[in-house]
Amino acid sequence: MAAGNRDGRLGVWLIGAHGAIATSVVHGLAGLVQGLLEPVGIATARGPLARLPLRPFPALVLGGHEVRRGSLAAAAEELVRHRVLSPALVAAAAAEVAALAARVRPGLPDAPAADDPALLPAAVALAQAPGAEQSARLAADLEAFRAAHGLERVVVVNLASTEAWRDEDPAWASRSAFEDALHRPGALPASCVYAHAALAAGFPFVNFTPNRAASIPALRELARARGVPHCGDDGKTGETLLKAALAPMFAARALKVLTWQGYNMLGNRDGEVLADPVRREAKIRHKDAVVRAILGDDDVHTAVQIDFVPSLHDWKTAWDFIHFEGFLGAKMSLQLTWAGSDSALAAPLVLDLVRLADFAAARGEAGEMAHTACYFKAPLAGGSHDFHAQFRALLDYAERHLAPR
């Protein structure tokens, strides 16, 4: 297909298909297509990015993997109860939701307890298999989805829960080491197996989670070898977005940031998972690195706290305290309180990234999509944590590709 061919249909495969973000994606997409929603929050629908020949929303077909029992209907009901989705939108999207529900396949849980009653038995069973077999099963699902719907391409998006932190592993360092590890049960995080399945099958991969996924050297190598574009890690939806947008101001004004404390409260499934210190490790590392990197100052005192606060449900709330020194030794402060719906912030970024990954694949780009750095807490490439520089890089990319071809 020539870049910009907007005629075919595009598959969007959501890992974590019953989660709050996926639920928001399917409802939001239906609302957009039916003209019930404005494309608020979707950067590719506005300004210069809107002039890129990206895949139109009606061409998107959704499918996905899931490891937990439950249903999209239950997830939607919960989002209605917590006032993220309106009952009217849920009613309007019923057909699209049913269609997606029918396409959801059991996925691969990371290090599941064998007797966890919340998990699908088929998912637990898959977790017992060697990695090579897992990857093949997941890839087969993707292929079947493509074939069943006559899709021109499938973009795979990882929206799974945060995995337990693992230190660097020699098995991640190269394709060959990785392929060996695929034959040792339990050697690889589920996210890496998913990424392997997608990339090996030639499908663009978007890692919206803090999980390792395609960020490890072995899979970066695979993506380049297979000529597949991918991007990640860890969608930048709230407090970290603010950090990346504000820290450059302090640097430009030569103000000396002494302390940047960030307190995050979250009440949905994501927050519940992150209540486990081993799981929140990656996320905290990503959130914490941004300020130091932008300020170019290793002495700044930073901390990131994530707390599970069930009453907030999807409405995450963060308080940042920035203590800084100005001229004459004067100590000053800035406080920020950010309160927003986690899912409503994330879902439009997923739609942006799917369209950009599709476009990059159509253009024949391979490897890390550096121009998407503005979407991630820990971008795989892009060279800066300054949000404005990152966004300018995206605009420059768009500028370069607006020319008629």
Place this chain on the structure above:
Amino acid sequence: MAAGNRDGRLGVWLIGAHGAIATSVVHGLAGLVQGLLEPVGIATARGPLARLPLRPFPALVLGGHEVRRGSLAAAAEELVRHRVLSPALVAAAAAEVAALAARVRPGLPDAPAADDPALLPAAVALAQAPGAEQSARLAADLEAFRAAHGLERVVVVNLASTEAWRDEDPAWASRSAFEDALHRPGALPASCVYAHAALAAGFPFVNFTPNRAASIPALRELARARGVPHCGDDGKTGETLLKAALAPMFAARALKVLTWQGYNMLGNRDGEVLADPVRREAKIRHKDAVVRAILGDDDVHTAVQIDFVPSLHDWKTAWDFIHFEGFLGAKMSLQLTWAGSDSALAAPLVLDLVRLADFAAARGEAGEMAHTACYFKAPLAGGSHDFHAQFRALLDYAERHLAPR
């Protein structure tokens, strides 16, 4: 002088020489020269800007105009009491402060009450004279300063109190109309007379206030005709800086800002003057325009409130409430509380602007210094209110002039 000649001495003429900002400038400069202070808050002392061949701090000689009774010593004592200046710095800067005090000349008040006991009689008397005579007297002070200290150049910085708002006046529209008005008593704001005195004498002019000053067409024309660089209006030190830094993030993410309310509390002389609605008009207009301009959205509901809160003295505190809509119609919010010393935020910007105006004059630049837009709430030129774009323009300017000459 060739651009970048750093050998001669540079005059810095402060209009409002006993004010809190001027007091902070003279103490801060002494502290920098004596190695007692780090150049925190001084962007030209850091990164690529530090590599520009700007005038070094020890070459700066201060003088100024003042219209009110009082003294630098009293102003310093007040800043010590309110914990902006340390007693140690005041002691160390005694000689420099005494030297500046000896050079302060009576200035031109705007529309003074004839019997205001706070004003210097000589200043009140000057206010009665026709504009042409006022301008000549002010220019003579500048020339005498230059001659007395063998200064290569004098940069004039307006730090005076905010004047009452005046609507556009035909007398401002052209040099010839302005020159006619110079002969009608009271026809012109004091700030315009100051700017005329400086520009007509060939001295670069920096308008750090919200006053009209050199922003009117007549004086822009004069500056170009005389080949003098100038910049303004209204130093961007706090809440408006935050707006200019954050609003681009909302635009980039296609989030729909519904409301941006800004509540400012200020307790120093500036705050006292701004308690008068007629005087705060210009400042509110400047502060309010930024968000709408960046978002490109005239429907956003904005308001700016400035309140005089004496107990805060120099420690201004602002609360901004941003209500925005994301995807799915979800309404979210961001709150900011900024607390900082007004003088300590402003003084380093004055030092930056003086050095940049000197450099521009040395290079033969004339008219509005578009590259200084990042310093101002209402830049005379520069084309954007996005702080990051403004700062990039300054870096680009620096990049162009770093080449060896």
Place this chain on the structure above:
Amino acid sequence: MAAGNRDGRLGVWLIGAHGAIATSVVHGLAGLVQGLLEPVGIATARGPLARLPLRPFPALVLGGHEVRRGSLAAAAEELVRHRVLSPALVAAAAAEVAALAARVRPGLPDAPAADDPALLPAAVALAQAPGAEQSARLAADLEAFRAAHGLERVVVVNLASTEAWRDEDPAWASRSAFEDALHRPGALPASCVYAHAALAAGFPFVNFTPNRAASIPALRELARARGVPHCGDDGKTGETLLKAALAPMFAARALKVLTWQGYNMLGNRDGEVLADPVRREAKIRHKDAVVRAILGDDDVHTAVQIDFVPSLHDWKTAWDFIHFEGFLGAKMSLQLTWAGSDSALAAPLVLDLVRLADFAAARGEAGEMAHTACYFKAPLAGGSHDFHAQFRALLDYAERHLAPR
């Protein structure tokens, strides 16, 4: 009837029957009676107050006056859209809402523009009549309501929009002067005419608004003469509640409050009306008096700002900044941000007050109900603005009346 007789039915007459608070009252009451809602926010349903023999919720029958076109259904729909009422509750309450709607009668607008298209013609016509005729018409509506439903008593609750501020008037000083004024058209605020109608007819009156209503000497005298209990003014639902709860802490700790600034944002009909400076005058006075009274300090710098922010709709948000001095001259601060639904905060207080007014009437109490001071920004009686002292007074009242009689 003996106090505590809980058998008969009680009328509740809402002035402003299509407003957001009345809409919340009718839905909330239906939800309580049907067991769909917990009595959250209803102090008389909890602790010692719950042991008072107050009228049970199923015995309450609603009616009301309204001056504006529109309907309860439209008001409910708006509250659903702004996520105050759930669609499920609106469905469940349909019969009760229809019953109330059928009982709403045209009321008396305050100083209406004759051609205001938003007003009911019958209401505009009533505004032209002399006060005595107005009062008689309003009283006839109340009596008809009582007769039609076999009510033991009717409590009249003023929930109308805020009226324009009027300075003290000699006509308010005594019953006789007031009765003269009833014959001069336009001499009296609508709220006073409503209060006169209720009290003259022997119906307890609750003034939830900042309007003059029964607070003027003439009507206080009437209430005592007629043996009717009443209470007001201005329901204490948010920022002022916080002030009344927190200021006593500063007094107890001997901390010196220097400044208490309160910034209120409101987006509903109440906020729209208060955007008019003449109308918000009374409210600001009430809100501002509390801090000074509790601290017993006239030097404290206070200010109250109310802004209309349409995007917030019913979700009012207030920011308070308290600057205080501690030992050693140390200056400290407390900031509060309160965000809540105006209607959901007010409606349960209305239910409490109706039940307490009914109980007081049953006991034969006459005049100001001092024990309800904790419900009001400007209590008619009660002697303290300290919320905790006010609430203790209510508990003491309850304690006294729990004994079997």
Place this chain on the structure above:
Amino acid sequence: MAAGNRDGRLGVWLIGAHGAIATSVVHGLAGLVQGLLEPVGIATARGPLARLPLRPFPALVLGGHEVRRGSLAAAAEELVRHRVLSPALVAAAAAEVAALAARVRPGLPDAPAADDPALLPAAVALAQAPGAEQSARLAADLEAFRAAHGLERVVVVNLASTEAWRDEDPAWASRSAFEDALHRPGALPASCVYAHAALAAGFPFVNFTPNRAASIPALRELARARGVPHCGDDGKTGETLLKAALAPMFAARALKVLTWQGYNMLGNRDGEVLADPVRREAKIRHKDAVVRAILGDDDVHTAVQIDFVPSLHDWKTAWDFIHFEGFLGAKMSLQLTWAGSDSALAAPLVLDLVRLADFAAARGEAGEMAHTACYFKAPLAGGSHDFHAQFRALLDYAERHLAPR
């Protein structure tokens, strides 16, 4: 001595004599006596409490124990640098500070590392001795202080650093078990040994720390047996004070608190010690218990976080987030940001408590001083965590003892 005899001199013995609170006490007391400071923050100097015949400030003589190297002069300099103490006050208090410095004796560290270079060798040596010997040595210091200065009484105040958390121990359950443990090295927390020394010698004891001290049953028993009054634990100076003042408002209004999160940042020595999770355990327990106790609701989700943020030094800053439900299921929130000087908040409470303990001892009161509950996070007695009820109890106590005797 008869209660109210105000002629003699009172000893005040500060455990932790070089700490920031003790440094603030000695400077503040000197400032009060010399008329340089107003008694801001000192409740006993205001209102009805000021009419109690408490010991006047000039009658107070300071002494103390310390375990760390360092000096009052160094502590004062640090408080000047961080803008808590003014240089003028430090100069004025020089004689009083020198007098206290000369009276400081090596104290008893809790579980010290033998080779900790920050500790005084004599303090480390004392830590090796059996408890009985330790207690005797500490008591001898108190007696020598009393004798040397002809003091009528000595009140001992524990201002030491927070000790590591220890679970309940059978040795604490009774006087006899405790006395056995005094012969087993290391069996008792240092705070209990200090309290034993004071109480056994008949000196009133104030525990301003979260340490066990006199709160254990054995020492409560001892205090009653010896007829000595004492109070504690854990001074209520900031965030917990706010909780105790605000939670009653939610209870009174029957609002349902869902979540109360408290984030505390602190940069002084206290903060440094509390960075150790084992040490902050007691403090977190005290802070966390208050909300649940006042609301009478075990389901409310609460959390307290304490972080060490060095740049803040003495200026502790806390953010509380309260999520609550109102009528109609509406979810609302309140946020608080408290920023104040830890030492300036604590020092006046110490002066209040010393005067109240002296008065109680003069009156012959023995055991827990229930009327001081308003000063403590975990009061030894008093029956309520509601700050307003606690303060009323103190006023009632004062009322009872104002009568001439």
